[in-house]
Amino acid sequence: MNRPKIVILGAGYGGIMTAVRLQKDLKVDEADVVLVNKHNYHYQTTWLHENAAGTLHHDKTRIPIADCISKSKTTFVQDTVVKVVPDEKRVILANGELTYDYLVVGLGFESETFGIKGLKEHAFSISSINAARMIREHIEYQFAVYNNEKERRDERLTLIVGGAGFTGIEFVGELANRVPQLCKEYDIPREKVRIINVEAAPTALPGFDPELVEYAMNLLESKGVEFKIGTMIKECTPEGIVVEKDEKVEEIKASTVVWAAGVRGSDIVDESGFETMRGRVKVRKDMRDPNRDEVFIVGDCALIINEETNRPYPPTAQIAIQQASTVSHNLTSLIRGKQELETFTPDLKGTVASLGEGEAIGVIFGNKKIFGRTASMMKKVIDNRYLMMLGGIPMVLKKGKLKMF
Amino acid sequence: MNRPKIVILGAGYGGIMTAVRLQKDLKVDEADVVLVNKHNYHYQTTWLHENAAGTLHHDKTRIPIADCISKSKTTFVQDTVVKVVPDEKRVILANGELTYDYLVVGLGFESETFGIKGLKEHAFSISSINAARMIREHIEYQFAVYNNEKERRDERLTLIVGGAGFTGIEFVGELANRVPQLCKEYDIPREKVRIINVEAAPTALPGFDPELVEYAMNLLESKGVEFKIGTMIKECTPEGIVVEKDEKVEEIKASTVVWAAGVRGSDIVDESGFETMRGRVKVRKDMRDPNRDEVFIVGDCALIINEETNRPYPPTAQIAIQQASTVSHNLTSLIRGKQELETFTPDLKGTVASLGEGEAIGVIFGNKKIFGRTASMMKKVIDNRYLMMLGGIPMVLKKGKLKMF
Structure with missing residues (x-):
């Protein structure tokens, strides 16, 4: 029972797709995967403006997490993330806490x-x-x-x-x-x-x-x-x-x-002792936190500079979804003891x-x-x-x- | 062009049914009938609680006045009644005024x-x-x-x-x-x-x-x-x-x-110099105002005592609809020069x-x-x-x- 434990925070585009990719990339029993989210549903942020205008019902925009992940492969915890304590590899939730060997932070955006x-x-x-x-x-x-x-x-x-x-x-x-x-x-x-x-x-x-x-x-x-x-x-x-x-x-x-x-990254990321700019972590090319080998950042909380324009890529669903593939691939590599990780390259x-x-x-x-x-x-x-x-x-x-x- | 002019105020149960009955009772050219209402629709007050709860859409409850009356027989005026001046046989509207030979007051209820x-x-x-x-x-x-x-x-x-x-x-x-x-x-x-x-x-x-x-x-x-x-x-x-x-x-x-x-009759009736009790006129047996032979009151503004119980009949749709028949019948009689009018008897x-x-x-x-x-x-x-x-x-x-x- 010494399997590594992967904790994914947030079931937005980046988080849920990391969980879905891991279910394919990892073999049974290679790791325990835990997905934490405030609600028991994932939603498509890019459709919310239609729900807000009243032109599309929100039930079309949200998807039960149970419909996306397989219970036997991923454990879902419905709770609110309060803080990460990266030095202790611990996550404090509103109603409990979790420890991890690997962490994926996908805590989304806030209004700027x-x-x-x-x-x-x-x-x-x-x-x-x-x-x-x-x-x-x-x-x-x-x-x-x-x-x-x-x-x-x-x-x-x-x-x-x-x-x-x-x-x-x-x-x-x-x-x-x-x-x-x-x-x-x-x-x-x-x-x-x-x-x-x-x-x-x-x-x-x-x-x-x-x-x-x-x-x-x-x-x-x-x-x-x-x-x-x-x-x-x-x-x-x-x-x-x-x-x-x-x-x-x-x-x-x-x-x-x-x-x-305007949007910015997550307050929680700011307050958990990561190196951030407006709630975003400037990740390494392999999507990891610059200072912590076991922490990946995905989606709106990850900052990646487009070297052609020298400006950050926009925080879009498309990029978050692509990052999830890289994160899942790299997590699998680490668990299998490979040290060479894939570089994330957006395909716009x-x-x-x-x-x-x-x-x-x-x-x-x-x-x-x-x-x-x-x-x-x-x-x-x-x-x-x-x-x-x-x-x-x-x-x-x-x-x-x-x-x- | 010396036809008598009947003005009906309000297209609630009493008013609209008076108009509908008159279309059948009167022969063409016997009278000019004008129906005045704030909105271009009639609605069923007895269904409003469903609209308010959200269990029935209000478009099911309201009916275009054009669907109830015949344009060739009844003139519809969409306006708000401000006041009646019974001594001058005149009605003041928000955007104009009307004179009448006969008046039917069906101005409904207010909250008490x-x-x-x-x-x-x-x-x-x-x-x-x-x-x-x-x-x-x-x-x-x-x-x-x-x-x-x-x-x-x-x-x-x-x-x-x-x-x-x-x-x-x-x-x-x-x-x-x-x-x-x-x-x-x-x-x-x-x-x-x-x-x-x-x-x-x-x-x-x-x-x-x-x-x-x-x-x-x-x-x-x-x-x-x-x-x-x-x-x-x-x-x-x-x-x-x-x-x-x-x-x-x-x-x-x-x-x-x-x-x-609680409900009461209409403020407008109170303020127009009729003899009222909480917006209601205690009508004669033939539905006329006690002091004015050319004014009928119908629906929630009419007060009728149930002689068996010595209490007023409740202001219901059923009674208003029945009153409309009596009012139409008696208006027709008056226009034809008959002085003997029908007595209203509710059929509960x-x-x-x-x-x-x-x-x-x-x-x-x-x-x-x-x-x-x-x-x-x-x-x-x-x-x-x-x-x-x-x-x-x-x-x-x-x-x-x-x-x-």
Whole structure:
């Protein structure tokens, strides 16, 4: 019974895929694998904006962990990670603790508010299933209240999204599709509703090809989205936001503000004595912590520099999933006594941003730009491919996006 | 063009059925009929508790006025009645005014809070489509927020219904069916949720046979409803309610308080110089205002004393619908120059209170007690019968409760 014990913290993209890969890579009895997660489900962070807008039910986004892992190969512990004590190879949980021989840290992201006043208190963040369904209900409740007040308060129908990056744009796209449904449900004229997307950078979708950006903005504007580009959010209050552009300060009243402009790694990683930058560990090429040979970091908590651009790779699902393969491969090697570990190299297959049902933009095969229904279909192919890796055809059939056209 | 002009105020049960009956009773060109209503839809007040609980969509409860009346026979004006000036045979609307030769007042009910402190400000009332869907969303939002707070506040999951009369009991029955769905949707253990029904009288369903009351209470208790009978609500606060029983005062924290314990007639009737008692006019036997030969009152604003019991008849849909026939008949007589008018006599066919899907209690044929699925089916038959009178078979098919068993 002297098998090494691998503990995986977090069942996000990186954590769950590490567990799934280990089930294939390791032989029976080579190691004990324990997966720890706060909830008994895994969820697709990249779909949460649809749950938050109310265009997709969250049960489609989450997957029972029991459906992903095999009980006989992986032990699942439902608990909240409080802290890691790497010097003692110990993990403190809310309701107990665990020791490990090897640790995989996949504790995900938190919202990064860059110190903007009031954002933490008054803005929502699309960070979990719980948060997403609260945002959905919050928005719906504002619409439901509107016609009940003697003095109509139009700010109830103003939806502000902070950030026109990937997540911000995708969320705005879903909102633009959702709002007409809400107007019908609550007898509200569409023109009373404002969807405002605020971005501090000089362009929406910074980093994307200008042609794609233009396509996205034109499409979303045609659905009634207002863009405020090159505009800083100075403060978020219970009444709305204060923005500044060209030294002009403006207050925008809104009952709903969703912050979708920045993520950082996990507080827990920060507080556990790892060397971090905003919750991220700059890992070695083999995905290990620079100072600890038995600790791997995966997903949003891992920082890897793209040597071509000298900037960090973005914290995407695609990269987390690929890292999981490397982590599983290297863990297997270590357990088998091999010291030569694989180097992680991201294989960027493309990026597709959805703009609401049936519409998207993106780049595939390195430089091919795609638009509209083609891009939307490609997005679904990517999503279904992940489900295939995670749980095979049954999972694609259960949770996949199968309405292709 | 010297046709008499009949103006009907309100498209509730009494108003809309008066319009529908007049379309049959009057010959073409005998009169101009104008129906005024705040919304472009009629709704079934007796179903609103289902919309408020979230067990039935409000679009099933409301019916476009255009589907009930014939444009060539009745003119529909969508506007809000501000005041009637009976001395001048004039009605002031929010956006205009109307004159009449004959007036039918069917302005419905308002919530009666009996001066209980804070009820008007902090409790909901199931009084309209707008209010019902707001209650539904308010409750759902509390469930959605619950798991997002670091310190769980169980009062978010406490639902208080003031009044265990007909409406209170029916609403509690729907809530008992809805809560397990909400628990599933938001990952909340059922035992965290409380449904508390508070009644000042010494029994639930005062006026009902004790055997029926016992059946109803047992059934609802088995679904987790807590009754506080013989308990006065002393105050409603933003945090919940303060109750008193046997001189013991208790505070119950709750994010949702719905007041379902009393109705009165319309404020507008009070303020228009009619002789009223709590918004109701004690009408003559022919349904006319005691002082004005050209004004009929129908529905919740009409007060009729049951001579057998010397108490007013309750303001029910059944009675309002029957009154509409009398009003239409008498209007037709007046227009044709007949001075002998029909006397209104209620024909009480029975009372059935629903206790959630598939369950009900009631009395039919004067004294036959019915329970369970039989009573539930009878309730649906009554509901469908009304739709049949209102719009024939097409309306029964569109809006009826057709799942009988």
